[in-house]
Amino acid sequence: DGGITQSPKYLFRKEGQNVTLSCEQNLNHDAMYWYRQDPGQGLRLIYYSQIVNDFQKGDIAEGYSVSREKKESFPLTVTSAQKNPTAFYLCASTAFRSSGANVLTFGAGSRLTVL
Amino acid sequence: GENVEQHPSTLSVQEGDSAVIKCTYSDSASNYFPWYKQELGKRPQLIIDIRSNVGEKKDQRIAVTLNKTAKHFSLHITETQPEDSAVYFCAANPSGNTGKLIFGQGTTLQVKP
Numbered sequence: 422d423g424g425i426t427q428s429p430k431y432l433f434r435k436e437g438q439n440v441t442l443s444c445e446q447n448l449n450h451d452a453m454y455w456y457r458q459d460p461g462q463g464l465r466l467i468y469y470s471q472i473v474n475d476f477q478k479g480d481i482a483e484g485y486s487v488s489r490e491k492k493e494s495f496p497l498t499v500t501s502a503q504k505n506p507t508a509f510y511l512c513a514s515t516a517f518r519s520s521g522a523n524v525l526t527f528g529a530g531s532r533l534t535v536l
Numbered sequence: 537g538e539n540v541e542q543h544p545s546t547l548s549v550q551e552g553d554s555a556v557i558k559c560t561y562s563d564s565a566s567n568y569f570p571w572y573k574q575e576l577g578k579r580p581q582l583i584i585d586i587r588s589n590v591g592e593k594k595d596q597r598i599a600v601t602l603n604k605t606a607k608h609f610s611l612h613i614t615e616t617q618p619e620d621s622a623v624y625f626c627a628a629n630p631s632g633n634t635g636k637l638i639f640g641q642g643t644t645l646q647v648k649p
Binding site for chain 1: 537540542545567568570572578579580581582585587625629633634635636637638639640641642
């Protein structure tokens with residue numbers, strides 16, 4: 422499981438609580454991404470960051486926040502404003518290619534369950 | 537923005553048969569189309585990809601074809617084996633080279649021994 426590490430693997434949260442999912446990579450990749458996986462809906466992009474101290478919203482950013490203070494780290498906070506947070510969360514990273522053929526390396530994921 | 541549709545959502549085949557999964561995309565500026573395989577409880581991993589300047593690419597039992605005019609691409613797996621059972625995702629890169637990928641909904645492939 423080298424390269425990109427997510428923690429915790431499983432997380433339980435009570436309604437109204439914020440939780441932060443960790444994502445760390447030692448691949449020296451410039452860009453990092455957070456995806457949410459739900460059955461039958463594929464992988465949907467939450468946030469992404471191409472460079473330190475900069476990030477952009479993906480397709481489903483509402484109720485989530487991120488930071489990119491270090492190249493290696495891209496934590497995701499699931500806030501109480503996220504109406505349906507129970508899901509499997511995947512972090513990914515890539516080294517940019519000018520061709521656009523950017524291969525994503527994924528972490529093992531974090532499963533969040535709201536009780 | 538880019539939208540990727542994937543069909544079928546589930547696919548069951550007998551061991552040794554072929555399997556085909558199809559995807560369509562909307563952004564004509566997309567130029568990179570990877571396929572990821574996610575085994576149960578594991579992370580998605582790239583199995584094959586194709587650039588827009590080629591129409592077909594093969595790697596042993598798997599192949600991908602691309603029709604730029606129709607904006608669709610397909611994954612072909614021949615001589616399927618039980619270890620091919622997994623969820624398969626197609627993806628496309630939207631214009632702007634941000635590195636992000638837009639994924640299809642996924643296909644659960646079951647290969648029956």
